Amino acid sequence: MPASEYSKDTDRTTDVQTQDETPFSDIVMDHPLILKGLSDCGFINASPIQVAALPTIIAGNDTIVEAKNGTGKTLTFVIPTLIRLKLEQDHLQTIILAPTREIAVQIQQCFKKVGQHLPGLKCEYFIGGTPVDVDKQKAKSCQIAVGSPGRIKHLLNEHVLKCSEVKSFILDEVDKLFTDKCFTKDVRLIDTKLPKLKQTIVVSASIDKNDMSVFDEFMKEYIIVKGAEEDMNALQDPSKFLLGIQQYVACVKAVSTNIILLPAKNVRLLNILQNLPFTQCIIFTNYMTRVEAVCNMLRDHNYKADYIRGDQDQSIRLKLVDRLTSFKSKILVATDLIARGIDSSNVDLVINMDCPHDWATYLHRIGRAGRFGNKGNAFTILDDDKELKTFKHIINSIESIKVKMLPIAITKPILEYADNELEDLNLTTETEMLTIQDTENGIIKENENNLIEENLNKDNESNSIFSTNDIESNVSSLSEKESLQKLCDLVKETEKKLIENNMVDKRHLTDDRSYVLFDPEPLLDSTDQYTKYSPEDLLDIIKNYDSDFEKYEANKKLMLKNSTLQTVSENEPSNKNQICENNDLKILSNTTDIKMSNINTDQLLESQHKPLINCEDEKLVNEVCSESNISNESIIDDPKTDINNSQRLRFTDIYSLFQIPDFSLLKPVQHDSEFAHLTDVDENDVSTLICEKSSEAGELLEEENFDEEEYCDEEESCGEEESCGEEEFCDEEEYCDEEEYCDEEEYCEEEECCDEEECSDEEDSCKEECDEDKYHDKQENFDEKEYCDNKKLYKEEIDLVAENKSFDERYTNKNCFYNHNNHGIHFEKDSYKSTQKPFCNNIQKYNFPKTEEKNIEINDYQVVDYDILNDWYSQWKQQMNRIQTFVRMSK
Numbered sequence: 032m033p034a035s036e037y038s039k040d041t042d043r044t045t046d047v048q049t050q051d052e053t054p055f056s057d058i059v060m061d062h063p064l065i066l067k068g069l070s071d072c073g074f075i076n077a078s079p080i081q082v083a084a085l086p087t088i089i090a091g092n093d094t095i096v097e098a099k100n101g102t103g104k105t106l107t108f109v110i111p112t113l114i115r116l117k118l119e120q121d122h123l124q125t126i127i128l129a130p131t132r133e134i135a136v137q138i139q140q141c142f143k144k145v146g147q148h149l150p151g152l153k154c155e156y157f158i159g160g161t162p163v164d165v166d167k168q169k170a171k172s173c174q175i176a177v178g179s180p181g182r183i184k185h186l187l188n189e190h191v192l193k194c195s196e197v198k199s200f201i202l203d204e205v206d207k208l209f210t211d212k213c214f215t216k217d218v219r220l221i222d223t224k225l226p227k228l229k230q231t232i233v234v235s236a237s238i239d240k241n242d243m244s245v246f247d248e249f250m251k252e253y254i255i256v257k258g259a260e261e262d263m264n265a266l267q268d269p270s271k272f273l274l275g276i277q278q279y280v281a282c283v284k285a286v287s288t289n290i291i292l293l294p295a296k297n298v299r300l301l302n303i304l305q306n307l308p309f310t311q312c313i314i315f316t317n318y319m320t321r322v323e324a325v326c327n328m329l330r331d332h333n334y335k336a337d338y339i340r341g342d343q344d345q346s347i348r349l350k351l352v353d354r355l356t357s358f359k360s361k362i363l364v365a366t367d368l369i370a371r372g373i374d375s376s377n378v379d380l381v382i383n384m385d386c387p388h389d390w391a392t393y394l395h396r397i398g399r400a401g402r403f404g405n406k407g408n409a410f411t412i413l414d415d416d417k418e419l420k421t422f423k424h425i426i427n428s429i430e431s432i433k434v435k436m437l438p439i440a441i442t443k444p445i446l447e448y449a450d451n452e453l454e455d456l457n458l459t460t461e462t463e464m465l466t467i468q469d470t471e472n473g474i475i476k477e478n479e480n481n482l483i484e485e486n487l488n489k490d491n492e493s494n495s496i497f498s499t500n501d502i503e504s505n506v507s508s509l510s511e512k513e514s515l516q517k518l519c520d521l522v523k524e525t526e527k528k529l530i531e532n533n534m535v536d537k538r539h540l541t542d543d544r545s546y547v548l549f550d551p552e553p554l555l556d557s558t559d560q561y562t563k564y565s566p567e568d569l570l571d572i573i574k575n576y577d578s579d580f581e582k583y584e585a586n587k588k589l590m591l592k593n594s595t596l597q598t599v600s601e602n603e604p605s606n607k608n609q610i611c612e613n614n615d616l617k618i619l620s621n622t623t624d625i626k627m628s629n630i631n632t633d634q635l636l637e638s639q640h641k642p643l644i645n646c647e648d649e650k651l652v653n654e655v656c657s658e659s660n661i662s663n664e665s666i667i668d669d670p671k672t673d674i675n676n677s678q679r680l681r682f683t684d685i686y687s688l689f690q691i692p693d694f695s696l697l698k699p700v701q702h703d704s705e706f707a708h709l710t711d712v713d714e715n716d717v718s719t720l721i722c723e724k725s726s727e728a729g730e731l732l733e734e735e736n737f738d739e740e741e742y743c744d745e746e747e748s749c750g751e752e753e754s755c756g757e758e759e760f761c762d763e764e765e766y767c768d769e770e771e772y773c774d775e776e777e778y779c780e781e782e783e784c785c786d787e788e789e790c791s792d793e794e795d796s797c798k799e800e801c802d803e804d805k806y807h808d809k810q811e812n813f814d815e816k817e818y819c820d821n822k823k824l825y826k827e828e829i830d831l832v833a834e835n836k837s838f839d840e841r842y843t844n845k846n847c848f849y850n851h852n853n854h855g856i857h858f859e860k861d862s863y864k865s866t867q868k869p870f871c872n873n874i875q876k877y878n879f880p881k882t883e884e885k886n887i888e889i890n891d892y893q894v895v896d897y898d899i900l901n902d903w904y905s906q907w908k909q910q911m912n913r914i915q916t917f918v919r920m921s922k
């Protein structure tokens with residue numbers, strides 16, 4: 032809690048003002064040094080919760096303090112602690128626990144500031160991820176210890192922190208401390224070590240009245256002080272919300288995979304940022320894997336953005352928070368790691384990229400804006416199906432709350448919308464609600480998982496992944512639906528298999544399927560990082576394994592040739608804006624990392640010079656064309672070569688799939704009308720996406736998806752080398768950080784076997800233990816049958832090569848049929864004008880029929896169709912199997 036920026040600000044909401052001003056001098060009259068500290072920080076008048084809680088707590092009562100976010104709860108325990116402190120005594124007198132390290136540090140800073148004039152004040156923080164030795168030193172003469180439960184427990188166990196003289200025990204964000212089992216265990220243990228006779232204070236903005244019984248364990252009699260009830264001005268509106276925060280929901284079309292959902296949400300995000308002035312913004316996502324992607328996307332759009340998540344080095348995390356609170360970063364993309372407690376007075380915009388897990392998380396997240404009565408805006412970007420339902424459920428569980436729906440097409444700056452121009456969010460929900468994730472820590476519970484599964488199945492039966500509207504009104508949705516469903520099934524099937532076979536690192540099993548889909552790394556053992564293997568390495572692996580290597584050797588040469596080709600082509604000046612001209616039937620292998628595939632380069636080159644349609648294909652194309660009443664000439668037109676764009680995609684980057692040059696230009700397609708007016712986009716038609724082509728956008732295609740410079744920039748911004756790189760994944764924090772259960776749900780098992788206590792003491796040995804455990808698990812789970820299956824698969828591959836039919840070749844032709852067929856449905860609807868030129872690499876292989884139609888402007892749009900994803904996925908899946916097989920067999 033930094034020094035207040037608000038004390039002179041008269042434009043604060045009423046919930047932080049008392050009817051009659053109550054100066055701190057009235058409450059802390061006998062403590063001039065504390066009063067001086069308060070006034071130096073800009074704290075002159077007490078807020079309603081401070082007026083209500085301070086006398087009670089100063090009097091020594093056990094107290095529960097509950098008040099809205101940002102209304103000044105920290106001072107309700109900081110001031111009494113300082114008043115009570117015996118400065119002349121060096122021993123530990125107060126212990127304060129917080130669920131995240133960042134909050135602990137913030138509280139310690141608040142003590143330091145308010146107590147700056149107290150001679151000999153010793154308040155220290157003790158948090159995981161920092162050297163224990165330093166903590167041991169700090170603990171020697173510490174009077175007030177603020178920390179995370181794991182580290183404090185450890186120091187108490189070691190008798191480094193001596194607690195016999197502790198007079199007060201304070202639990203900040205107490206609901207979080209008690210909803211998380213691991214925290215609860217530690218808190219209980221710490222409590223048992225403390226003297227019976229002490230004052231206990233618990234504080235939060237979101238105490239569920241059903242959970243109050245847990246406090247009986249810690250406090251025999253207690254007084255509850257609630258902000259809203261005591262707050263004279265806020266009585267008219269006793270909502271749990273900060274009055275200054277305007278809340279909105281922005282919807283995107285529901286799809287069953289995040290591959291499509293995320294880019295669509297990114298479009299919405301950019302749209303919001305472009306249409307709303309803001310000082311500082313925090314963007315929350317539910318997934319650790321997504322923060323970096325969103326941050327990079329924003330940087331691509333010239334926003335100054337940082338990202339923070341639990342697997343970063345602790346020093347980096349603290350610096351990132353500091354950058355936020357000292358207004359050095361404009362946007363911080365984050366997991367729920369900073370959803371609570373973090374106080375940055377300039378944050379006036381919060382955007383949720385995903386539906387928060389529960390009402391408390393929602394309140395805490397949006398409470399990062401509108402601190403101490405400030406004004407702010409909060410947006411939650413949701414898919415218009417399950418996420419929206421879950422969100423309504425969340426909102427329904429909070430009293431008196433108003434959320435507005437943002438129109439799908441924002442036609443003017445958001446603040447210019449009059450209240451009556453925006454609809455209120457309709458809060459009626461269907462009876463059957465999906466609880467997407469465990470409210471405690473984000474893990475999908477087994478029974479909930481089943482529920483989700485059941486619902487998904489039901490959805491499949493009832494076609495509910497598309498609204499009835501869509502199906503009725505749009506014939507083409509049927510093919511999209513099937514295609515999507517197929518993709519979804521494949522993903523699920525693969526995930527299941529990977530989980531069963533213990534092939535996916537548990538850390539990556541979030542429900543963000545995009546990660547599993549597009550990043551092969553998690554599919555390999557942590558020791559088998561994909562990045563360690565060059566194509567040559569992989570081929571060497573094969574060589575060692577099987578004597579039947581010659582057939583692959585031939586391919587290796589071709590691959591090398593291919594890489595040379597790539598280097599050459601990348602150096603060639605390219606005509607970026609003519610990327611796809613007439614070049615629609617490229618082979619599907621272009622969409623994956625060419626280095627990793629066994630693509631026959633000659634075939635590739637050949638394919639780029641001549642149509643890939645054989646007689647049979649041609650027959651089918653004719654059928655499709657006649658059905659769709661279009662000329663087939665364009666489909667079998669001889670495409671020009673475009674080597675430049677065929678080989679640039681990186682295998683591991685989700686955005687490569689789309690190669691969307693500029694997310695802000697990505698728009699939902701309209702099936703039934705012209706594209707001309709993009710703002711007229713129909714909300715129900717977000718199923719297919721188009722994006723506008725711009726000349727600068729074309730530049731992006733040149734870029735490697737992994738941007739070395741950006742990486743380094745980030746290092747600079749973090750000021751620490753460790754902010755980037757593989758070490759992130761090897762950091763012991765991942766396994767041992769008790770604080771990030773919310774976003775590191777997947778580590779729970781590791782945490783159990785290796786909690787922070789061990790880690791903090793012997794971090795290295797702990798990590799080794801974890802790794803060893805993992806290794807043993809893997810060993811135990813080694814499945815003979817799977818091994819044989821893999822071997823069989825490998826053999827099949829070899830046979831294929833022997834037959835001189837590459838996987839890619841076979842699939843290419845198959846996909847051509849498939850897609851033409853699907854597009855045929857679009858053609859019937861005459862929805863895609865023939866002059867569209869696909870722009871993305873992965874799209875260029877698909878033929879959008881040419882006719883003589885006018886609509887030249889439509890050249891500037893591109894269409895991304897689910898069929899492409901589907902096909903791409905099939906190939907990706909095979910690729911992954913192949914890589915896994917190679918790597919496994921090399922062991």
Ligand SMILES: Nc1ncnc2c1ncn2[C@@H]1O[C@H](COP(=O)(O)OP(=O)(O)OP(=O)(O)O)[C@@H](O)[C@H]1O
Binds near residue numbers: 034076
């Ligand atoms: N009496 C006061 N006068 C002016 N500013 C204050 C006062 N009390 C607190 N503040 C400021 O209000 C902001 C929010 O305070 P604090 O972090 O204690 O809120 P909180 O209720 O604990 O919020 P959260 O529940 O989100 O953690 C801080 O920036 C703090 O400096």
